[in-house]
Amino acid sequence: MKIGIIGSGYVGLVTGACLAHLGHTVTCVDHDENKIRTLKTGKVPFYEPGLSEMVLTNVEAKRLSFVGDIAKVVNRCEVLFICVHTPSRANGEADLTFVDKVARQIAKNLRKYCLIVEKSTVPVETGEWVFRTIKRNIKKGVHFDVASNPEFLREGSAIHDFLKPDRIVIGVANERSEKIFRELYGPLKAPMIVTDIKSAELIKHASNSFLALKISFANGLSRICDAVGADVEKVVLGMGLDPRIGAQFLKAGIGFGGSCFPKDLSAFLHISEQLGARFELLAGVLRINEFQAKYFVQKIQNTLRSLKGKTIAVLGLAFKPDTDDMRSAPSIPIIQMLQREGVRIQAYDPQAMEKAKLIFKNVTLAANAYDAAKGAHAVAVLTEWSEFLNLEWSRLKRQMTGKFFFDGRNMFSAPEMKKHGFNYTSIGRPSA
Ligand code: UDX
Numbered sequence: 001m002k003i004g005i006i007g008s009g010y011v012g013l014v015t016g017a018c019l020a021h022l023g024h025t026v027t028c029v030d031h032d033e034n035k036i037r038t039l040k041t042g043k044v045p046f047y048e049p050g051l052s053e054m055v056l057t058n059v060e061a062k063r064l065s066f067v068g069d070i071a072k073v074v075n076r077c078e079v080l081f082i083c084v085h086t087p088s089r090a091n092g093e094a095d096l097t098f099v100d101k102v103a104r105q106i107a108k109n110l111r112k113y114c115l116i117v118e119k120s121t122v123p124v125e126t127g128e129w130v131f132r133t134i135k136r137n138i139k140k141g142v143h144f145d146v147a148s149n150p151e152f153l154r155e156g157s158a159i160h161d162f163l164k165p166d167r168i169v170i171g172v173a174n175e176r177s178e179k180i181f182r183e184l185y186g187p188l189k190a191p192m193i194v195t196d197i198k199s200a201e202l203i204k205h206a207s208n209s210f211l212a213l214k215i216s217f218a219n220g221l222s223r224i225c226d227a228v229g230a231d232v233e234k235v236v237l238g239m240g241l242d243p244r245i246g247a248q249f250l251k252a253g254i255g256f257g258g259s260c261f262p263k264d265l266s267a268f269l270h271i272s273e274q275l276g277a278r279f280e281l282l283a284g285v286l287r288i289n290e291f292q293a294k295y296f297v298q299k300i301q302n303t304l305r306s307l308k309g310k311t312i313a314v315l316g317l318a319f320k321p322d323t324d325d326m327r328s329a330p331s332i333p334i335i336q337m338l339q340r341e342g343v344r345i346q347a348y349d350p351q352a353m354e355k356a357k358l359i360f361k362n363v364t365l366a367a368n369a370y371d372a373a374k375g376a377h378a379v380a381v382l383t384e385w386s387e388f389l390n391l392e393w394s395r396l397k398r399q400m401t402g403k404f405f406f407d408g409r410n411m412f413s414a415p416e417m418k419k420h421g422f423n424y425t426s427i428g429r430p431s432a
Pocket of ligand 1: 151152153155215249250251254255260320
């Protein structure tokens, strides 16, 4: 099938590359000319395992191409995916300016039937609004349908998530649209949930909110574990084996970040308020999450007592491992709070250093974990990169002037770190 992807950011590019991999002919569009130039050379402007290779292979096979002008694409395609950014406004509401602009551009240029699919995370009822916007602006007699097909891609494993999905959710207005999706996703042997457009939009809101709720549940629990000297890892293990609860997304730490959970939860809360059905539980999820970063800083403060003039080696800056994404990373408020208390930060991340340079002021970025630890009173792990599991602890410790170790991701075992000579503190687990 011939597919157009409007918006070649993270979701758009993964979707485009994977659909090309499935054999479709895909054109990705973006208004950012620089990005299009970079992509044409086969380079991906962010880190996602396997994506560069997939882009290159499909560009060479002529199944994937890139253009800057939407008008060149719309009439070549049977399906158009809207994958543009929907950033948060100050009040948490999603800003749909880009979606609106794209809907108008499609309407202006479309001359033959096309299925227009919202893939970006958008507020419930956006499908209806996109339909009305296109209808108002399209040439008389040109037919189209609008559908919702939310993505459930995790950064770091997006290609796997696309090619081996748990489910494919499609919200459609008629059988014609459903048939197109069945052909499009035919090669993926995954259950397909076919529903109306609003329910599909709500499946996305509800899935992300529920996952975030599980994380905040574990984080709230971690404070109770700390207060009584219990072990949150054991508690969630005991809960998670009950299939009604499930073990995933119950890892306590310094809170969730990334481009999705914080933004999507705020947007969903805002929508619920507007609908007169405020989803209070979500406000609690966000509150717990915001506090978790402060809680970690408090733990450091309680252990080191005075923070002024101390040096802390921060290991990991990205919001999670296997990505260079720093959006809403908990490392940002944590480092800023520590700096306000007079701490010098020496940081290292395996992938996010370039992005970190643009965010932090007065942070020394080190070439590796050992350099970050030079002269440090303490180490703070903020992202659970697997390479940290293989660090030579005696070498790291020799670089330090102190022996304090704060594990914000519960990566290590307390007895083991004690054996290596560290004064070890983690989240919701007894210290060593
Ligand atoms: C998420 C959803 O998982 C995905 O389905 C959706 O489409 C986009 O948003 P992503 O933001 O890539 O994906 O990351 P995810 O792996 O879900 O992690 C989100 C945050 O939660 C990270 O900061 C991670 O460190 C944190 N997290 C996750 C926890 O703190 N504990 C957990 O148990 C799981």
